[in-house]
Structure formats: structure tokens, C-alpha cells
Amino acid sequence: MGSFSKPFLETLAGKSSAIPPLWMMRQAGRYLPEYRELRAKSGSFLNLCYNPKQAAEVTLQPIRRFAFDAAVIFSDILVVPHALGLNLSFAEGEGPRLETITQTSELHRLSEKLNPEFTEPVYEAIRQVKKDLTSHHPRTALLGFVGAPWTLATYIVAGKGSADHGQAKLWAYADPEGFGQLIEKLVAALVMHLDGQIKAGAEAVQIFDSWGGELAPDQFNQWCLRPIQKVVEAIRRLHPHIPVICFPRAAGTKLLNFARHIPNVCIGLDTTEDRQYICAHIAEGCVLQGNLDPFALISGGKALDKAVDNILADLQGHPFIFNLGHGIRPETPITHVEQMIARVRMNR
Amino acid sequence: MGSFSKPFLETLAGKSSAIPPLWMMRQAGRYLPEYRELRAKSGSFLNLCYNPKQAAEVTLQPIRRFAFDAAVIFSDILVVPHALGLNLSFAEGEGPRLETITQTSELHRLSEKLNPEFTEPVYEAIRQVKKDLTSHHPRTALLGFVGAPWTLATYIVAGKGSADHGQAKLWAYADPEGFGQLIEKLVAALVMHLDGQIKAGAEAVQIFDSWGGELAPDQFNQWCLRPIQKVVEAIRRLHPHIPVICFPRAAGTKLLNFARHIPNVCIGLDTTEDRQYICAHIAEGCVLQGNLDPFALISGGKALDKAVDNILADLQGHPFIFNLGHGIRPETPITHVEQMIARVRMNR
Numbered sequence: 001m002g003s004f005s006k007p008f009l010e011t012l013a014g015k016s017s018a019i020p021p022l023w024m025m026r027q028a029g030r031y032l033p034e035y036r037e038l039r040a041k042s043g044s045f046l047n048l049c050y051n052p053k054q055a056a057e058v059t060l061q062p063i064r065r066f067a068f069d070a071a072v073i074f075s076d077i078l079v080v081p082h083a084l085g086l087n088l089s090f091a092e093g094e095g096p097r098l099e100t101i102t103q104t105s106e107l108h109r110l111s112e113k114l115n116p117e118f119t120e121p122v123y124e125a126i127r128q129v130k131k132d133l134t135s136h137h138p139r140t141a142l143l144g145f146v147g148a149p150w151t152l153a154t155y156i157v158a159g160k161g162s163a164d165h166g167q168a169k170l171w172a173y174a175d176p177e178g179f180g181q182l183i184e185k186l187v188a189a190l191v192m193h194l195d196g197q198i199k200a201g202a203e204a205v206q207i208f209d210s211w212g213g214e215l216a217p218d219q220f221n222q223w224c225l226r227p228i229q230k231v232v233e234a235i236r237r238l239h240p241h242i243p244v245i246c247f248p249r250a251a252g253t254k255l256l257n258f259a260r261h262i263p264n265v266c267i268g269l270d271t272t273e274d275r276q277y278i279c280a281h282i283a284e285g286c287v288l289q290g291n292l293d294p295f296a297l298i299s300g301g302k303a304l305d306k307a308v309d310n311i312l313a314d315l316q317g318h319p320f321i322f323n324l325g326h327g328i329r330p331e332t333p334i335t336h337v338e339q340m341i342a343r344v345r346m347n348r
Numbered sequence: 349m350g351s352f353s354k355p356f357l358e359t360l361a362g363k364s365s366a367i368p369p370l371w372m373m374r375q376a377g378r379y380l381p382e383y384r385e386l387r388a389k390s391g392s393f394l395n396l397c398y399n400p401k402q403a404a405e406v407t408l409q410p411i412r413r414f415a416f417d418a419a420v421i422f423s424d425i426l427v428v429p430h431a432l433g434l435n436l437s438f439a440e441g442e443g444p445r446l447e448t449i450t451q452t453s454e455l456h457r458l459s460e461k462l463n464p465e466f467t468e469p470v471y472e473a474i475r476q477v478k479k480d481l482t483s484h485h486p487r488t489a490l491l492g493f494v495g496a497p498w499t500l501a502t503y504i505v506a507g508k509g510s511a512d513h514g515q516a517k518l519w520a521y522a523d524p525e526g527f528g529q530l531i532e533k534l535v536a537a538l539v540m541h542l543d544g545q546i547k548a549g550a551e552a553v554q555i556f557d558s559w560g561g562e563l564a565p566d567q568f569n570q571w572c573l574r575p576i577q578k579v580v581e582a583i584r585r586l587h588p589h590i591p592v593i594c595f596p597r598a599a600g601t602k603l604l605n606f607a608r609h610i611p612n613v614c615i616g617l618d619t620t621e622d623r624q625y626i627c628a629h630i631a632e633g634c635v636l637q638g639n640l641d642p643f644a645l646i647s648g649g650k651a652l653d654k655a656v657d658n659i660l661a662d663l664q665g666h667p668f669i670f671n672l673g674h675g676i677r678p679e680t681p682i683t684h685v686e687q688m689i690a691r692v693r694m695n696r
Contacts, residue, residue, distance in 0.1 A: 166643060173647035213600075216641040216673065217622045218658055252561075252600020253622040274565045274601040281629075293564040295514060299521035310566055325564065 008069040008141040008321065012204055012243035012266055012287055016319045020312075021069035022344050023143075024337070026327030027062040028074045031334065034061050045090040049076050052124035059129045063137050065334075066341055069321075070143045070204070071129055073197070075122050077147025077208060080189050081156055083118040085111045100159040102167065104178030110185050114192050122193075123200035130201035144202030146193055148209035148248075149186040149227040156182070165211055172223055179223075187227050191234040198239050206245040206268065207231060213250025213270075220254050229262050245289060249326075256282055271325025275314040288318055291325035292340065298329060300336040308343045356417040356489040356669065360552055360591035360614055360635055364667045368660075369417035370692050371491075372685070374675030375410040376422045379682065382409050393438040397424050400472035407477045411485050414689055417669075418491045418552070419477055421545070423470050425495025425556060428537050429504055431462040448507040450515065452526030458533050462540050470541075471548035478549035492550030494541055496557035496596075497534040497575040504530070513559055520571055531575050539582040546587050554593040554616065555579060561598025561618075568602050577610050593637060597674075604630055619673025623662040636666055639673035640688065646677060648684040656691045 007021040035058050042048040059074045082088040086099040133140050157168040172179045194205050212224030232244050247268030259282040269290030296307035322344050355369040383406050390396040407422045426444050430436040434447040481488050505516040520527045542553050560572030580592050595616030607630040617638030644655035670692050
């Protein structure tokens, strides 16, 4: 098991260490000049996602520069609805445009299988990254990911990002059976996509639920917690040794119930979560990941040092992966990323 | 003490009852045809805020229609920065536009006193509402309010609503001393404005922190919790018998610490808070208010009945005020408000 020399996987297996493993959400992104250069050549964001060589290259860029402990495959959560048959495009500067499904009678338009035209490039990129990591970065682990069913449903129902996800919430209230069918189809598709990523070489997977935290508690249990639980259990059956990270952003007080019902995963904490509360109430037997404020990273200086130190102090002794609490923002100075990394990795 | 026949004030004093008192955030608002009619006549939102007769009228409209247990004075949280000397306007359909302060050197532009041109109309509206309630709705209490220092600061720094409040966050990280001076000036102004509202007849006050929950935990303590604590303590000294409701929206896991440090207030829960967690961990000795999902109210039918019943079941036996978890939305059918009220007030 060469994997046991990888700090990221050791921590996910429950080992705590004085210097936590480190990566950043959106680490392959616009704050890097080498990313912006390749992105400009690719023609569009989706071209970049679906070009295995380019996707592998941007996945590896931050590893070469910063030696992060995890490489997260460059892709997008909307690859899954795309591969289920819904048209997808990204208008420059406007975010995604997705073909919508807004009622039960339209669910037949979702196929039962993932179209390999859209998933195979992801798996091929994973294979290429894995090969490069094995040769050149043997201590860096490879992380696959999907968006959670609720978050994908908000895009499928609205056709784009929306401020309050009112359309999805209203469908879920008015017709929980029909909306539940959409969620079940997504659960099945996500299991297939995670299975494909793991078979291609992903050594751990993260489930991003960007919008589940906004739900009222009963709706959260029904549309965020239980569907994620189903995905996790299915992946456990298929790949018992692959660790799973769940990131139920802004779950807040609902996190306690989430962690109780989905045990033995790593919980990703977003920027707003109170680590001292988390440690007192849910951290027992649970691996944690998070949660530097991306604005502290932009600010740099003493504020950044203090924010890093607070996190390290709060989570000392817990199996813990250092990360941001949200994706790194394009305007972040690279020197601040370097400062953060040095601070996390300094001798303690 | 005529006030002790008012269920809203009895609950705020710590008494629990089988049928909780009831009001709605934004109950004087666009879902009501009588509001839309008066609003159209007023010319602008600010005209309506600053016309005591009209502001009193729209405050009373939902009381006449629904006999709510609290009337919340029709006003806006940005009256305070306006009264401190910053120009304010509301462009139709675009939200507020406020003169900005973005650095310490500009703080001198905030006056030390509130300009009575903008606060007196609020106090006069309160006097008129109080008189009407006393004559016609003797069981309905009158609630004053302010926005919390952090929330006001986000508007003052950005000049308008902003998605992530990045400008305020960056100022707070880069120059905590200067930003702290802005917060201190707001604390002092809010105490003056609450004092004015209470002297005019407000029987309880609510502090709205719409955006504090988005802060990282250490920033939350510094810019949300401590400033609100100062406001509450000052109001307690001036008016020991006036109950205070704090609404730190989306505070999530940070709510535990908030409730510990600001005891003996009513905590307003937003839509996303897990009531069972709250009851298990912080409800002891604390009055609660909340938290029906405004989208359940739009949906109506069985979903609304179930959402109401869940709240009543979770909070049975606690001193508790029924409310929405966020303001009522303009598209909400009035029949659904009637359904909610009947469900809350039915014999139990």
C-alpha cells in the first residue's frame, strides 16, 4: 500500500498529525497565471473540462507550484446532468446555462446511464493525473468529486444559479413524490460517476452540497442528508476502502444531525462554522476539513497568520485536513497562498 | 400594568403558552393589496418611511386584517446611517443606495447625533400606532427595531447590498482598529435610536443582524456578537423592563456562543436553524422566536400544515413566539397566511 505514505490519506484514515495535510477548494483556478493562460487557449470552460490532457494539466499546476497534499480533478458538478442528457453551456462571465426539468412529467428526459462522451474525458484526465502524481508527486493523493443531489437539483430546476433556489424548494414542498424521483435519479447517477472516478484512479472523493444548508431542517433531512447518505452507503459497498468527504456548506446547527446519520466520513467545514462548537459536539471519531476564510487569504499579513493559527489551535489533536472554508477567489495574491502554506507547514 | 394582558410580552417575560403569540417579519409589506395601494400613492419607499401617518397606517394594516400579537413599526434599518449624515435613496426595484465610508479617514463624516429630521418621523409613527393599538387592539404589542452594527456596516462600506460583503470583511481584516471605530459609532447610534423608539412607545425591540452569520467565527465574535452585546447592555441600563429580541440570521453553530454571551434575550431563529438542536443545547432559560420557511408559506396546503405542526411540536413547552424564519415574500397568497394563522391558533 504505497498510499500509506500519503499524509492526506493517512489523515482520512483517522490519524492526526502535528502538521495537517493541505489543499484548497478551487486550487486549479483563475488566481494562477498558468491556469488563465491555458483557459484562454481552451476556448471555453467546458472545452477545458472535457479535454483530458488540458484538464490533467490544470489539475497538476497547483501541485507543481505548492506541493499540495491532494490534487482535485479539474471538472464541474454539472457534468452529471450533462451526461444524463440535459444541454449545458457556460456563457462567458455568466455562469452555467442548463436545460431545465421543472415537473415530474419531464423526468423521462433524464437517461438511466451516463453518456460516456461526457464522463470518459473525466476518467481519462484522472488516469493521466494519477500517472503523473505517481512519477513526480508520490505523496500527493488524487481526489474525485460530485455535487450533491439537492445542489444539482437546484440547477436542473432553475437552469442556472439562483439566489434562493425558490423553484426547487416549491417543487419539493408541492410534490415531494415527483421531486423525490428527480433526487433518486441523481443519487443513482452520482454513484455511477463516483464509481467511474474511483476505477480511473481517484483515491478519495468529496461530495459538495453547496446549497443544502439553506434548507429548513425537515427539508434538509429529506433532500440533503438522506440522499447523501444513500450515495455514501452505495460507494462504501462498491469501494469499502475509499474515504469520503462530505461538504454540506452552511449546514450550521443541522450539522450535528448530519454527522450522526452519516458516520465515518470526513466533514468539510465551511468558513462560517464554529470549530470550537464542532470539536465539543461532533468531532469525536470524525475527520474534519476546513475552514480558512477566503477573505483572510486575500487580506494576507497578520490577519492571515492569526486566522491560520486559530484554526490550527482549535483543531490540534484531531485528525484534520487544512483547507479553505470556500473556494479560493480569483483576486487572491499568490504570495498570500505561499504565506498560508508556510504557516501551516512551519515546525510546531 | 396593562401590558400583562399582551401575549407577546408575556412570552417575552418567559411564560410559555399552548398557543404561541404570532407575527411575521415584513408583515407590513407587498403581499397585502392595501399596502401596495398606499405605497403607490407615497411616491417612494423612503417617503413612506418618513411620513408618520402613512407609516403608522401600513404598520396597522396587518393588525386589522390578521390580529397579529405584535405590530412592528414600518421603517428601515438604513434610517440610522441616514440620520448619521450619509445620503440614502431607494431606486425603484434596485434596493438601497447609500453614501459610502470605506476607510478610517472618512469616519469624521458620521455625526455624533442622529438627525431628528429622519428619526422624529419614526418616533411620531410609533406614537400614532401606540394610540391606535391602545384603543382598538389592546392585546397587540408594539415592536421597535434596528439593524445590527455589522449589517449596517456592510451597507455603509459597499453603498448597497452586496453578495458576499467582501469589502467590509477586507476592511475588518486589514484594519481592525479603524473598522472597529465605525462599529463603535454604530453601537452608540443604535442605542440612541432604540432609546428614542422606546420613549415613543415601543414595548419591545428587535435587533436584526442579517449578515453576521456569514462571518468566520472569530470575526463573528468581534463584529457581530460583541457589538450586539454592547447595544443590549446599554438598552438594559436605560430600560431594564424592555425585552430584546436578537436575530443573528444564519449564525448556525455560532449561535451557542452567541446565546451564552448575550443571555436573557429572545433569540430569533432563521429558517435554516435546527430547532431540535436548539432545544437540546441553548433553549434553556431562553425565549425563542421563529422559524417557518417562507417557501412553505408560499406553497400552502399540506406542506404548510406539516411545517407549522413541526414547529409547534418541536417548541412545545418553551416560551416561544411563532414567526417566519425570514421576511414574507411579496408573491405569498393571503389565503396561505390565513391558513397558517388558523393552524397556529387552533385549539390544542
